[in-house]
Amino acid sequence: MWIHDIDPIAISLGPLQVHWYGLMYLIGFAAAWWLGNRRAAQPGSGWTADMISDLVFWGALGAVLGGRFGYVLFYNFDQFLEDPLWLFAVWEGGMSFHGGLLGVLLVLLLFGRKYNKSFLEMGDFAAPLVPIGLGAGRLGNFIGGELWGRSTDLPWGVIFPRAPDALPRHPSQLYEFALEGVLMFALLWWYSSKPRPRAAVSGLFLLLYGLFRSLVELVREPDAHIGFIAFGWLTKGQLLSLPMVLLGGLMLWWAYRRDARRVA
Template sequence: MLRYPEFDPIALQVGPVAIHWYGLMYLLGFALAWVLGRWRIRHGKTRMTSQDLEDVIFYGVVGVIAGGRLGYVLFYKPGYYLSHPLEIFYLWEGGMAFHGGLLGVIAMMWLFARKRGYRFLEVGDFVAPLIPLALAAGRLGNFINGELWGRPTDLPWGMVFPQAADGIARHPSQLYQMGLEGLALFVIVWLFARKPRPIGQVSAVFLAGYGVFRFLAEFTREPDGFLGLLAGGLSMGQWLSLPMIAAGAALYFYSARRTG
């Protein structure tokens, strides 16, 4: 059994201004997306420009924040926020959902594509390889915050998270998700995207790959206390991942048939 290394969630404080590690992980994620996007542009993997990349990242920031928050409100606590609507805007209190953030990014990428004259799936294929390392940074932020811990385990690397306040060794599921949804997915999508592919297939691999990895990782993650497990003994994260897997598979084969 391992003891969780109790990080100070505040990375730097200057007077009343506190900079949290989790916020820095968001910045790191967008910085990594910018670096990877520049590489893809420089190596001729897209017809998008450096200016397009900067605008895509701006659109992505808006989509992540707005979609992530609204997704959490609608998927996880609709009743609570219906009774406390002003608290929807209390972003500093936490509460973001990846699946909502993804929908927000998809909406913003559609808007960007329409304004710039690109095909929507062309933009998706450019953006998809840039996302997994940003997700890895976010999961590292979850681990530093000691939040979203795993289910109880007797494995030797089980960790006692003080925030759980029960002294039980648990899976460090944040690190599992960092490794699967972040690092492993990055390798798969990045290598897949290095060769010319039918339009939409890179996006499809990202969608299906994330869905599968998230579905598996959720078996080790403690379900939200206010929700518990849902129908079929699955968590909300698993139910939200199933449409991603289906959509990714459908898009992959649809794309292959269009170019076959």
């Protein structure tokens, strides 16, 4: 058992405070830029350094704006109805992966028109660049002592001072770091290192994230103002991840089925 006492502020310069969570976003975007340039440098990639810079910049904008909009609409819609301007109160925190994903997908549509690339081609290229940022974000959650897990008697339980009680809890943020960040990156980078049918890499990304997120939700404490939404165990995170699992599996099946028809 360990008592969480990490300072969420990385740098303090007078009134200016830089939080670790914000730095983790920068790490994620920098990693995406570096990895994207590595992939673009491969012969016949069809991507240039300028394209990668544009992709990361607009992708970051879509992730941040979509993440905030998704958090407000998916998790705090009642508060939004009471005070619509709260949507722009980004200094209060609150981001949603599923909203960020929708924001990035919208950006990809606009990016594809500019560079004459198909939506699936961009998705297959960008998918392996994302997990490092996801993992960094979960580390930021852990450092900030937020989004903790349910109570546990396991020896690695953590007492989070911001939790409503002093019970040891699952460090679910670290579970997500390991699954959504480290493991998913390793699998996607390996899988995409060889030619795959169009849409297969995108499908695998959706499938893996949906499965990993749903698995961790089994030990993650649901939002206090939402709780469980069905059956005494189903959470909002699992409900939002289910379409990703279904769509990802369907995309993988379709990609290989179409590829087999072409070979035949």
